[in-house]
Amino acid sequence: MAAISGGELLVRCLLKEKVRYIFGVPGGQLLTFLDAIKRVGEKNGMKFVNCRHEQAAASMADAYARVTGEPGVCVGTIGPGGADLVPGVYPAYADSVPMIVLTAQNQTWKSYPDHGSMQALDQYHLFRPITKWNAVVSHWERIPELIQRAFRIATSGRPGPVHLDLPSDVLYNGQEESFAKIYPPERYRPIKPPVGNPDLVEKAAEMLYNADIPLIHAGSGVLRSKAWNELRELAEYLGAVVTTTMSGRGSIPEDHPLCILPSCPAAIAAQNDADVVLVVGSKMGDMDFWGKPPAWGDPDVQKTIQIDIDPEMIALNRPVDMGIVGDARETLRLMLKAVKEMGERRRPADRLKDYKKMQEEWLSGFLSLAESNERPMHPLRAIKEIRDFYPRNAISCIDGGNTAVWAYYLNRIYEPNTFLWAADSGHLGTGLPFAIGAKLANPDKPVYLITGDGAFGLTMEELETASREGVKITAIVMNDGCWGMIKGSQKMGFGERFIGVDFSDINYAKVAESMGWYGQRVEEPEDLASALDKAESSDKPALLDVKISQEKNLTPPELVMLSMVWLEGCNPPEVK
Secondary structure (H helix, E strand, O other), X not given: OOEEEHHHHHHHHXXXXXXXXXXXXXXXXXXXXXXXXXXXXXXXXXXXXXXXXXXHHHHHHHHHHHHHOOOEEEEEOOOHHHHHHHHHHHHHHHOOOOEEEEEEEOOOOOOXXXXXXXXXXXXXXXXXXXOOEEEEOOXXXXXXXXXXXXXXXXXXXXXXXXXXXXXXXXXXXXXXXXHOOOOOHHHOOOOOOOOOOHHHHHHHHHHHHOOOOEEEEEOHHHXXXXXXXXXXXXXXXXXXXXXXXXXXXXXOOOOOOOEOXXXXXXXXXXXXXXXXXXXXXXXXXXHHHHHOOXXXXXXXXXXXXXXXXXXXXOOOOOOOOEEEEOOHHHHHHHHHHHHHOOOOOXXXXXXXXXXXXXXXXXXXXXXXXXXXXXXXXXXXXXXXXXXXXXOOOOEEEEEOOHHHHHHHHHOOOOOOOOEEOOOOOOOOOOHHHHHHHHHHHOOOOOEEEEEXXXXXXXXXXXXXXXXXXXXXOEEEEEEOOEOHHHHHHHHHHOOOOOOOOEOOOOOHHHHHHHOOOEEEEEOOHHHHHHHHHHHHHOOOOEEEEEEEOHHHHOOOOOHHHHHHHHOOOOOOOOOO
């Protein structure tokens, strides 16, 4: 049999995993790999997406994984290419998103330790803190074994990105194809995830069924395990209030009769009132107020059950009465069966009406602001017009500081895996690559991006990638000419002494037009609806540069609360 290069062997391994897209930037050490994609990969449905920056390549792979549930794959060459992947890998690690991160490396005889090679970088240790696992592929023969291990680790347990560092001689050198043992996924990794201990599930089901005010709190683990149907059915049978984490949005439609919007006053009241709480797939981090009172009940009184695939997440931030280690979907399925055997479907607690009324009153103020005709436009006017324009199943990508806060109020999420935001990292610059990756993952759904101008500037070079690849998305840039969240914080806490926060005026619509997009600047509130219609009617990707009021954008109501969460314990001396 003919000899094949390590690059071709790598492609064949990825084809066995049914990898459709590889996002990256080319490099000399990767040429055998890229050539094999062209010769072998393309005729088998694989495509290399040439990005303008490795950060965006990693974010596209991240979005692909969030939408499909399958690991996204990204690649960068040695040194600068590997380093540039880091800002895209970190958000995936923070949000437990399965990814395969590939980097080229200098030859094995030059590396680990390096002895003076150009572009030398210890990529193994660079990626260790932001990946679930990583390794250096030291020999051609180990490519199949380590690819299989990478996919097994990325998808098993709590998912996350993994990294393989591939020396160029391993990618270039060849051996006979017969030496390679490439197995399909079912031959080397578990296909059915683990279920929680049946005895514990039975006891938890009894606690929930007998509760007066049960509440289910859903995190991103529900989405990763595709447990949304089981979650909804369990809640409906128990009559339980459902809240979600910010990253768990879409686990249940946000207009479902049992759903209370995350972290709003009504959710905090419900979380405090509940006598039994079921936490599924969440570590209860800072945006969940660490599971502490008064956002939650006293843990010595309020009973807490926690389901998580990762035992290290059990009681990480809040004591539990019962910790169940298992896959969310499989465990909720078993719990639902147990609950149904205990008796008839339960009615929701009377308090649910109070929570719904509280939520409506809270939302009414934002809806009122969204009717504003002021110029420049109020950010909530833009958010409401955008959400009203798109169907329920549209994929919504959010990027920015205050932009993300305003979007939280009125950008409702109705279906699983249709909300893409770097929730746990808060990393800016993910929005445009997220939108591109999401559209490639699900071309039949409309994809829209709402982004601040500061966040957009970090990766706007990918406008060219979208137009070149024919990716039909719509980006709405909320343009207030500054880093809004930071300027707002300086306004509130530092006597309006502003430093390092203002931009010159950029017409992002014209920038987009220069890269093959439809572009339009929108300054009048009444023009936004028609602009959205023109954007979606265009046969090109479209960008709307929406001029919003900087004054109104600086201080969304929750900015003070967020500052308290993020800067807890930070008390600078008073400065005159």
